[in-house]
Amino acid sequence: MNIIPKLKKIITADNTETFLNETVGESYHSQTGAVEEALKKYAIPCRIREKAKTGKVKILDVCFGLGYNSAMAISEALAENPHCEIEVVGLEFDPEIITKIQEINPPIPFYGDYKKLTPETLRFQKEKVQVKVLLGDARETVKDLSEDAFDAIFFDPFSPKTAPEMWREEFFREMFRVLKRDGILATYSCARIVRENMSKAGLLYDDGPIVGRRGPGTIATKWVF
Numbered sequence: 099m100n101i102i103p104k105l106k107k108i109i110t111a112d113n114t115e116t117f118l119n120e121t122v123g124e125s126y127h128s129q130t131g132a133v134e135e136a137l138k139k140y141a142i143p144c145r146i147r148e149k150a151k152t153g154k155v156k157i158l159d160v161c162f163g164l165g166y167n168s169a170m171a172i173s174e175a176l177a178e179n180p181h182c183e184i185e186v187v188g189l190e191f192d193p194e195i196i197t198k199i200q201e202i203n204p205p206i207p208f209y210g211d212y213k214k215l216t217p218e219t220l221r222f223q224k225e226k227v228q229v230k231v232l233l234g235d236a237r238e239t240v241k242d243l244s245e246d247a248f249d250a251i252f253f254d255p256f257s258p259k260t261a262p263e264m265w266r267e268e269f270f271r272e273m274f275r276v277l278k279r280d281g282i283l284a285t286y287s288c289a290r291i292v293r294e295n296m297s298k299a300g301l302l303y304d305d306g307p308i309v310g311r312r313g314p315g316t317i318a319t320k321w322v323f
Contacts, residue, residue: 105198115202116164117195124256126163126195128286128309133204135286136170138309143284143317144250150175150182158248158276160240160255161264162188162231163195165212166204167252172227173207186229187243189236193217196231236264240272247276253285258292265292270299274320283318292316 104120116132118125128135141147149155155175159168168186175182190196196217203209212229214222221230232239236255251273255264263269265287273283284306285292296303296318306315 105194107198107201114204116166117198119195119256122256122260124260132166133170133206135309136166136206137174138307139286139315140167140250140252140254140284141171141174143306143315144171144252144282146171146174146250147178149249150178150184153179153181154183155250156185156248157187158243158251159186159188160236160251160253160273162190163254164199164202165209165215165229166206167254168229169204169206169209169212171250171252172229173209176208176227181226183226184228186227187248188229188231189239190231190233191235193233196220196233237269237272240269240276243276245275246278249278249281251277251281251283253283258287258289265289265295267295267298270296270301273318274300277320279320281319284315285318286315288313288316 105117106120107115108118108125110116110132112134114133116126157168157171168188172184175184196215199212199215211224215231220233255261258265277283293303293316301318303316303318306317308314
C-alpha cells in the first residue's frame with residue numbers, strides 16, 4: 099500500500115518555493131535556494147548552454163519532483179539557442195508531488211508550461227521542446243530507456259541516508275548505460291559511498307560546484323574530463 103506523503107510548502111533563502119516532504123523528512127530542494135540550486139548545481143555543471151549550441155539536447159531528470167532542474171535547463175538552452183530541439187525525460191515515483199506543480203510559480207521562464215503536467219497527463223510538447231515523465235520506481239523505468247541517449251543527467255534523489263537504494267552501484271550502472279559518451283551527470287551529493295558506487299559503475303567523478311553547503315556537489319562522465 100502506497101503512503102501518500104505529507105507535503106508542506108516552504109520558502110527557501112532565495113525567496114523561491116519548494117515543498118518539505120514531512121513523511122520523508124527532507125525538502126525537494128536546498129533550503130538555501132531552490133531556483134539557485136537548479137541553475138548552479140545542474141544546468142551550469144552539465145554545460146546546457148554549450149550543448150544547446152549544437153542544436154539538440156536530451157536530458158534525463160532523475161527524481162523529477164517539481165521539475166525545477168529540467169525547466170531551468172530548458173530555459174537556459176532556449177536563451178542560448180531559441181531553435182534548439184530539447185527532450186526531457188523525467189523519472190518520478192510520487193504522483194502527489196506532480197500535483198504541486200500547479201501551486202507554485204518559480205522565476206524560471208519555461209516553468210509555466212510545466213503546469214501542463216499532471217498525474218494523468220505526463221507529457222507535452224511545445225514547438226521543439228518535448229517533456230515526458232515516467233511514473234514509477236526509477237530503478238525500473240530507467241531500464242526502458244535507450245543506451246547512450248542523454249547529454250545530461252540531473253541526479254536528484256533524496257539523500258543517501260534517506261534513500262540509499264537510489265545511490266547504489268546498480269542504479270549508477272544504468273546511469274552509465276544511458277549517458278552519452280560526452281554526457282555529464284550532476285548531483286548535489288559528495289558522499290564517499292556515492293562516489294565509490296559511481297566509480298564501481300564505470301563513471302569518472304570530480305567535484306561539482308559548492309552551492310549553499312560546505313561540500314561540493316559531484317559531476318561524473320564516462321571519460322576523463
